Amino acid sequence: MFTVTELTDLTKISFLLFVVVFALNLLPAFAPPTWTAMSFVGLTIPKIDFVLTALVAAIAATSGRIVLAKLSRVLVRQKWLSEQTQQNVDAIRIGIEGRPVMTFGTVLGYSISPLPSNYLFIAYGLTSLPIAFLALPFFVGRFVSYGFWLKTASTVGDRLDLDWFESAHYFVGYFLASQLLLVPVIYCFTRIDWHAAFAEKRFRWLGKQE
Numbered sequence: 001m002f003t004v005t006e007l008t009d010l011t012k013i014s015f016l017l018f019v020v021v022f023a024l025n026l027l028p029a030f031a032p033p034t035w036t037a038m039s040f041v042g043l044t045i046p047k048i049d050f051v052l053t054a055l056v057a058a059i060a061a062t063s064g065r066i067v068l069a070k071l072s073r074v075l076v077r078q079k080w081l082s083e084q085t086q087q088n089v090d091a092i093r094i095g096i097e098g099r100p101v102m103t104f105g106t107v108l109g110y111s112i113s114p115l116p117s118n119y120l121f122i123a124y125g126l127t128s129l130p131i132a133f134l135a136l137p138f139f140v141g142r143f144v145s146y147g148f149w150l151k152t153a154s155t156v157g158d159r160l161d162l163d164w165f166e167s168a169h170y171f172v173g174y175f176l177a178s179q180l181l182l183v184p185v186i187y188c189f190t191r192i193d194w195h196a197a198f199a200e201k202r203f204r205w206l207g208k209q210e
Contacts, residue, residue: 058146
């Protein structure tokens with residue numbers, strides 16, 4: 001059982017963690033990936049509750065990405081995308097709604113991986129699909145992956161006597177490369193002919209906008 005003081009401290013830490021992770025996942029680009037933050041926590045805080053920490057972080061990350069997707073829909077889709085491009089990305093509904101199990105599994109697997117998810121939610125926000133369709137497998141995947149990174153960083157740090165500053169350079173190259181790919185990835189997403197991809201089973205670029 002926790003004492004009142006311990007519960008108060010735990011609440012404060014959980015709230016701070018939620019705010020930080022939410023903010024990291026709300027930013028569209030150039031925010032450190034959350035798995036590096038989990039590694040930092042695992043390396044620097046001994047005997048942490050991996051399950052509780054991963055749960056709070058997963059809820060915060062999912063909430064932040066949902067807001068990012070909605071902002072993408074409001075600010076990018078409605079203001080910057082042409083009618084032709086909007087109709088094109090909406091063709092993704094055909095593939096996703098027709099393959100719910102495969103879509104769930106794909107998003108789940110992606111969310112467990114350390115790949116950046118800002119691309120995923122910005123692109124998804126450009127469609128007319130409900131955000132909840134993506135949020136559930138993302139939450140499950142992030143909960144699993146955050147727990148893994150917390151436990152792994154803590155174990156490695158204990159055995160090799162590493163701290164965050166000694167291991168930080170391993171994350172810098174990954175971070176810079178992943179964020180520099182944001183604009184070309186989103187551009188390519190809007191230029192792929194999704195109707196041809198799902199309905200005709202072939203890849204081609206969208207024709208020149210009229």
